[in-house]
Amino acid sequence: MKKQTLINGIVVAAVVFILGYGANAFAGWGRGSGYGGCGGPGGRWGGGYGAATLSPEQTKQMESQRQAFFDDTADLRQEIYQKDLDLRRELAKETPDAAKAKGLQKALSQLEAQLDEKRIDHMMAMRKINPEAGRGRYGRGGKGPGYGNCPGAGGGARCW
Numbered sequence: 001m002k003k004q005t006l007i008n009g010i011v012v013a014a015v016v017f018i019l020g021y022g023a024n025a026f027a028g029w030g031r032g033s034g035y036g037g038c039g040g041p042g043g044r045w046g047g048g049y050g051a052a053t054l055s056p057e058q059t060k061q062m063e064s065q066r067q068a069f070f071d072d073t074a075d076l077r078q079e080i081y082q083k084d085l086d087l088r089r090e091l092a093k094e095t096p097d098a099a100k101a102k103g104l105q106k107a108l109s110q111l112e113a114q115l116d117e118k119r120i121d122h123m124m125a126m127r128k129i130n131p132e133a134g135r136g137r138y139g140r141g142g143k144g145p146g147y148g149n150c151p152g153a154g155g156g157a158r159c160w
Contacts, residue, residue, distance in 0.1 A: 053130075053132065054130060058129055058130055061129045062126060062129055062130060062133070065122070065125050065126055065129065066122075066126075069118070069119075069122040072118065073115060073118055076111060076114060076115050076118070077115065079111050080108065080111045080112060080115065083104060083107055083108040083111060084108060086104050087101060087104040087105060087108060090104060
C-alpha cells in the first residue's frame with residue numbers, strides 16, 4: 001500500500017513538473033505588440049533605435065528610413081519568399097529533381113545576397129542618423145523576442 005502511494009506521488013509530481021515547465025517555456029508567445037513586441041512604436045521596450053537618446057526629429061528620420069527600406073525591398077523579399085516556396089515544393093516531392101533544386105537554391109542565394117547588400121546600405125544610413133543604431137538592447141545585437149529585436153520579426157523565420 002505504501003509503495004503504491006509513493007509511486008503515485010512520484011508520478012503526480014513528475015506530471016506537475018512537466019506541465020509547469022511547459023507552461024513556462026511557452027509563456028508570452030503571441031503576445032507581442034508593435035514590431036515583433038520589442039522595438040518600434042508600441043514595442044515593450046519603447047520606441048526602438050535607442051529611443052530614449054533620440055530627439056523627435058531623429059526618431060522621425062529613423063522611421064522614414066526604415067519605411068523606405070521596407071518599401072525598397074518589398075519586391076525582393078517577395079521574390080525570396082517565392083523562390084523559397086518553390087525550393088521547398090521541389091524538395092517535398094517523392095523524387096525531387098536535384099538539378100532543379102540546385103538551380104532554385106542558387107537563385108535564392110543570389111536574391112538573399114542582394115537583400116544583404118541593401119540591408120548593409122540601410123544600416124549605414126541608420127548609423128548616420130544615430131551612431132548607436134543596431135547595437136545593444138535596441139538593435140540586432142540584443143537578445144529577446146523577435147530574434148534580434150528586428151521590426152516585423154514577430155514569429156517569422158526571417159528578419160528583414
